[in-house]
């Protein structure tokens with residue numbers, strides 16, 4: 001069986017959904033499970049809605065109406081007005097109506113997951129209905145009953161034993177009946193609340209299904225020809241890799257290459273399932289194959305850019321040396337506040353680290369650090385990670401920029417710049 005993943009960009013409009021059905025149709029005869037993300041930038045819009053609702057801002061209904069109008073406009077282009085999908089979408093949105101009528105709950109991350117998940121619940125309803133409409137038998141799956149997580153909202157931790165059991169129990173029979181359409185990014189807790197797996201987590205969903213079902217391969221359909229040496233939105237003259245090893249792909253995603261979610265590769269590597277990254281506008285193009293023995297000649301270095309970075313410098317209140325005890329306390333606070341360290345460096349008197357800026361987590365981290373340490377920070381910075389680097393490439397990337405922190409190892413250079 002095959003697993004396909006269609007991201008937001010591939011289903012951003014009616015044309016995208018028509019294209020998806022063409023791609024799926026060209027694989028007729030295969031057992032197929034497709035994982036679909038929220039359409040276009042819907043997750044960003046739902047994030048905005050969540051923030052507006054929690055802060056009880058005036059524009060809550062305005063934001064919500066825009067989200068609904070965007071979806072209904074696409075549905076109207078795909079189906080005649082009497083089609084039952086209109087009611088299905090309306091009923092899915094009703095969950096938001098109920099939530100935003102009430103006073104916000106204290107736990108932001110919990111509210112976030114209950115609201116933001118509607119993006120995938122709606123997109124999969126539309127895709128599944130459209131496949132059926134065009135004669136491709138499909139069934140809509142509520143993934144929350146299959147991908148079981150703990151209750152770490154916004155970063156659900158998958159219970160692999162329970163998930164494998166549920167998926168293996170029901171999905172093989174469903175695959176016999178037609179294409180299974182599942183939401184990416186979502187999970188469910190044992191109390192039946194919705195969780196999300198971390199932003200851009202639909203790739204990970206595809207890899208969970210593939211690992212549990214021992215799929216032949218996973219294909220993730222993108223708006224790029226495959227994995228390139230850098231983001232083509234930021235760099236000219238990028239080159240595509242025909243093959244990559246799992247390890248190289250893990251390194252790239254670990255450092256922040258957004259083309260694949262970082263958690264995606266490991267389950268596939270463990271089960272030896274290849275990951276194909278292919279362009280949805282040209283389904284027969286070879287794309288990139290990520291597999292154990294993927295071979296690559298790095299004619300150009302791999303460049304990964306992370307924006308919106310914060311460089312924190314942490315020192316002891318009494319100007320004493322930064323000891324292992326201090327470091328242990330500092331790491332515990334990072335772990336507790338779910339803040340990932342992108343780069344770190346220690347000197348006699350301070351520990352310096354570069355992290356992603358996430359408003360809520362950063363302010364919690366800062367206040368907990370400040371109880372025992374002195375903290376200084378710079379924000380709005382950019383982190384460049386360059387793998388298989390050459391000196392000339394580093395000079396070119398940092399030309400005209402102020403380097404605040406630099407770290408070079410044999411294969412990887414990292415620079416935090418302003």
Ligand SMILES: Nc1ncnc2c1ncn2[C@@H]1O[C@H](COP(=O)(O)OP(=O)(O)O)[C@@H](O)[C@H]1O
Pocket residue numbers: 006007008009010037200221222223224226227228229230231232233257258259260
């Ligand atoms: N090394 C890279 N190779 C290809 N695309 C990259 C790379 N790094 C970043 N990207 C970006 O990833 C985007 C595709 O991933 P993403 O937006 O997550 O797709 P989707 O949401 O449709 O699954 C591309 O449009 C490109 O801008």
Ligand SMILES: N[C@@H](CC(=O)OP(=O)(O)O)C(=O)O
Pocket residue numbers: 006007008009037038043044119184185198199200201202203
């Ligand atoms: N919709 C979610 C999950 C996801 O993976 O989306 P995409 O496949 O469009 O990156 C997000 O935007 O985070």
